[in-house]
Amino acid sequence: xxxxxxxxxxxxxxxxxxxxxxxxxxxxxxxxxxxxxxxxxxxxxxxxxxxxxxxxxxxxxxxxxxxxxxxxxxxxxxxxxxxxxxxxxxxxxxxxxxxxxxxxxxxxxxxxxxxxxxxxxxxxxxxxxxxxxxxxxxxxxxxxxxxxxxxxxxxxxxxxxxxxxxxxxxxxxxxxxxxxxxxxxxxxxxxxxxxxxxxxxxxxxxxxxxxxxxxxxxxxxxxxxxxxxxxxxxxxxxxxxxxxxxxxxxxxxxxxxxxxxxxxxxxxxxxxxxxxxxxxxxxxxxxxxxxxxxxxxxxxxxxxxxxxxxxxxxxxxxxxxxxxxxxxxxxxxxxxxxxxxxxxxxxxxxxxxxxxxxxxxxxxxxxxxxxxxxxxxxxxxxxxxxxxxxxxxxxxxxxxxxxxxxxxxxxxxxxxxxxxxxxxxxxxxxxxxxxxxxxxxxxxxxxxxxxxxx
Amino acid sequence: xxxxxxxxxxxxxxxxxxxxxxxxxxxxxxxxxxxxxxxxxxxxxxxxxxxxxxxxxxxxxxxxxxxxxxxxxxxxxxxxxxxxxxxxxxxxxxxxxxxxxxxxxxxxxxxxxxxxxxxxxxxxxxxxxxxxxxxxxxxxxxxxxxxxxxxxxxxxxxxxxxxxxxxxxxxxxxxxxxxxxxxxxxxxxxxxxxxxxxxxxxxxxxxxxxxxxxxxxxxxxxxxxxxxxxxxxxxxxxxxxxxxxxxxxxxxxxxxxxxxxxxxxxxxxxx
Numbered sequence: 001x002x003x004x005x006x007x008x009x010x011x012x013x014x015x016x017x018x019x020x021x022x023x024x025x026x027x028x029x030x031x032x033x034x035x036x037x038x039x040x041x042x043x044x045x046x047x048x049x050x051x052x053x054x055x056x057x058x059x060x061x062x063x064x065x066x067x068x069x070x071x072x073x074x075x076x077x078x079x080x081x082x083x084x085x086x087x088x089x090x091x092x093x094x095x096x097x098x099x100x101x102x103x104x105x106x107x108x109x110x111x112x113x114x115x116x117x118x119x120x121x122x123x124x125x126x127x128x129x130x131x132x133x134x135x136x137x138x139x140x141x142x143x144x145x146x147x148x149x150x151x152x153x154x155x156x157x158x159x160x161x162x163x164x165x166x167x168x169x170x171x172x173x174x175x176x177x178x179x180x181x182x183x184x185x186x187x188x189x190x191x192x193x194x195x196x197x198x199x200x201x202x203x204x205x206x207x208x209x210x211x212x213x214x215x216x217x218x219x220x221x222x223x224x225x226x227x228x229x230x231x232x233x234x235x236x237x238x239x240x241x242x243x244x245x246x247x248x249x250x251x252x253x254x255x256x257x258x259x260x261x262x263x264x265x266x267x268x269x270x271x272x273x274x275x276x277x278x279x280x281x282x283x284x285x286x287x288x289x290x291x292x293x294x295x296x297x298x299x300x301x302x303x304x305x306x307x308x309x310x311x312x313x314x315x316x317x318x319x320x321x322x323x324x325x326x327x328x329x330x331x332x333x334x335x336x337x338x339x340x341x342x343x344x345x346x347x348x349x350x351x352x353x354x355x356x357x358x359x360x361x362x363x364x365x366x367x368x369x370x371x372x373x374x375x376x377x378x379x380x381x382x383x384x385x386x387x388x389x390x391x392x393x394x395x396x397x398x399x400x401x402x403x404x405x406x407x408x409x410x411x412x413x414x415x416x417x418x419x420x421x422x423x424x425x426x427x428x429x430x431x432x433x434x435x436x437x438x439x440x441x442x443x444x445x446x447x448x449x450x451x452x453x454x
Numbered sequence: 455x456x457x458x459x460x461x462x463x464x465x466x467x468x469x470x471x472x473x474x475x476x477x478x479x480x481x482x483x484x485x486x487x488x489x490x491x492x493x494x495x496x497x498x499x500x501x502x503x504x505x506x507x508x509x510x511x512x513x514x515x516x517x518x519x520x521x522x523x524x525x526x527x528x529x530x531x532x533x534x535x536x537x538x539x540x541x542x543x544x545x546x547x548x549x550x551x552x553x554x555x556x557x558x559x560x561x562x563x564x565x566x567x568x569x570x571x572x573x574x575x576x577x578x579x580x581x582x583x584x585x586x587x588x589x590x591x592x593x594x595x596x597x598x599x600x601x602x603x604x605x606x607x608x609x610x611x612x613x614x615x616x617x618x619x620x621x622x623x624x625x626x627x628x629x630x631x632x633x634x635x636x637x638x639x640x641x642x643x644x645x646x647x648x649x650x651x652x653x654x655x656x657x658x659x660x661x662x663x664x665x666x667x668x669x670x671x672x673x674x675x676x677x678x679x680x681x682x683x684x685x686x687x688x689x690x691x692x693x694x695x696x697x698x699x700x701x702x703x704x705x706x707x708x709x710x711x712x713x714x715x716x717x718x719x720x721x722x723x724x725x
Binding site: 243 | 623663664669673695
């Protein structure tokens with residue numbers, strides 16, 4: 001599948017349309033009142049296209065809703081008449097064919113998403129449009145007008161719906177990377193023994209959950225390479241044995257050769273942005289230190305010389321010379337260093353325990369787990385701007401919330417939540433402002449999520 | 455020339471230092487304690503005719519060190535004679551020189567007699583060495599399985615205790631030291647009974663820290679416990695450390711009692 005850029009937005013087009021440019025997605029979605037208000041009436045299909053329209057319409061709505069970028073207006077307020085093509089738009093109508101009918105109360109939409117589909121000579125064609133309802137002139141109101149062509153099947157109808165929704169999201173400064181992404185995690189499902197876990201994968205919305213590895217072991221601390229092709233995780237043999245790093249193909253689950261140092265522990269891989277090297281925690285000299293090596297584990301060298309428990313090295317995706325890690329003895333905190341291990345400075349403020357740092361795709365923000373304001377061990381997800389680490393925003397409040405990882409779109413975060421009283425750890429997503437929390441797993445115990453591109 | 459200068463300076467400095475030390479010693483009012491008593495010596499008068507020419511009569515001294523010994527212990531006999539041309543020591547030592555040292559290994563309480571014959575008489579000296587029986591050692595009954603046919607795994611499971619740790623700490627507490635001391639003795643017996651065996655020293659943590667941090671913490675706990683076992687005489691080659699962090703808790707309640715049970719070094723059967 002073709003990869004789309006993270007932020008594929010036209011600065012001029014965005015400004016001209018009055019849409020907020022979302023170079024900083026998190027800031028963008030924090031401005032709830034400025035979210036574009038979309039009216040998305042049902043698309044109708046001509047002839048053989050009509051049976052495909054239910055799945056098409058539901059997919060478009062779900063994608064736009066899950067993007068977190070829009071306020072979707074209630075269909076119950078929509079006018080009785082809906083335009084299907086640009087030529088349907090009238091300067092004045094009062095029944096729905098004028099943009100003003102959608103801009104005013106009770107709909108109060110800033111933008112109208114409309115179109116239709118047809119099957120012509122065995123080809124499924126969708127005509128999709130987005131108009132700015134606040135513009136007086138029909139020509140200047142036209143923000144997007146595209147045609148999508150496929151076969152008249154339900155699978156293609158879903159595919160065309162994703163493409164149309166993606167174009168809308170990108171037009172408004174969002175990222176289409178969400179729909180080309182995959183979440184990997186460990187699960188007790190399909191595993192062996194009391195403590196066994198395997199790697200599973202699912203779509204960004206929790207669909208298509210499937211088992212990736214069949215190692216018959218206990219796995220943890222999942223990592224995914226920047227290109228999404230390679231998984232790294234910590235593995236203990238169920239029969240007993242020291243924790244070692246395993247690399248595996250993210251599609252097949254097959255192991256990829258990797259050299260583990262002669263050490264009681266090799267764990268917690270972080271990839272460099274180009275995917276050619278890793279950082280990880282190891283104990284060849286008897287105490288935990290962070291090492292760097294080629295992606296196959298060869299050519300390793302120490303980076304830290306700590307007397308604590310340095311771990312969780314996370315390289316800035318936009319600056320390979322900036323590495324976050326967790327250290328402390330006692331009380332884990334988040335630190336920053338350069339790639340050579342010098343220039344160390346603490347990022348978290350020393351309160352409580354701070355762990356699980358995760359870079360946003362733009363390398364500007366860090367999500368992490370912190371016990372500030374709660375009992376020891378009761379982590380919540382916080383976000384900081386790396387340029388102003390003393391200013392933080394708390395995103396979660398209930399239960400133990402750990403291991404946040406950003407989606408490739410920079411607008412979503414996946415994390416694991418454990419209920420305080422009882423219940424299993426499960427995988428959740430939310431927008432990077434803490435809203436739209438959604439539970440993605442329910443069966444078994446599911447931990448250590450990472451979010452990669454497909 | 456230069457060397458002599460320095461040597462002269464050195465000697466001068468030494469003399470000054472000695473004088474200073476002597477002065478310092480004299481300035482102290484604390485009396486110097488008398489020397490301890492030496493071993494029993496026989497300084498009986500030499501036998502011979504008359505009391506004339508005393509200065510030419512033989513003299514003899516004999517020391518035994520130590521004077522009290524345990525079975526298998528060696529004794530050093532030291533003697534000095536004058537005016538003698540025939541010196542011998544009894545109990546198998548035989549003829550010796552006018553002075554010297556010899557090592558003997560008596561098996562019981564023994565009186566050694568030195569006889570020094572000279573032109574003007576004979577002198578004798580004796581040294582008694584006494585065999586002492588050591589106090590019976592307090593013997594701890596060896597840790598043995600109730601069932602002599604017990605497997606290696608069952609012995610490891612039943613004979614060994616966990617060493618517990620404080621929160622976010624790798625320090626060995628007193629109760630952990632006691633547990634590991636008992637574990638060390640038990641392991642020595644287990645390794646004798648199962649010569650090709652080894653054990654895992656596992657490091658575990660409670661659920662409160664992050665999983666990644668706890669993995670390192672568990673590794674350091676396992677290393678701390680392993681290091682103490684080695685200090686106590688357990689062969690290092692038969693101990694393998696494994697950190698499970700908080701991945702394999704033995705208790706899952708959110709209570710301090712449960713947390714404490716999980717903050718442990720646990721010894722399990724190895725490969």
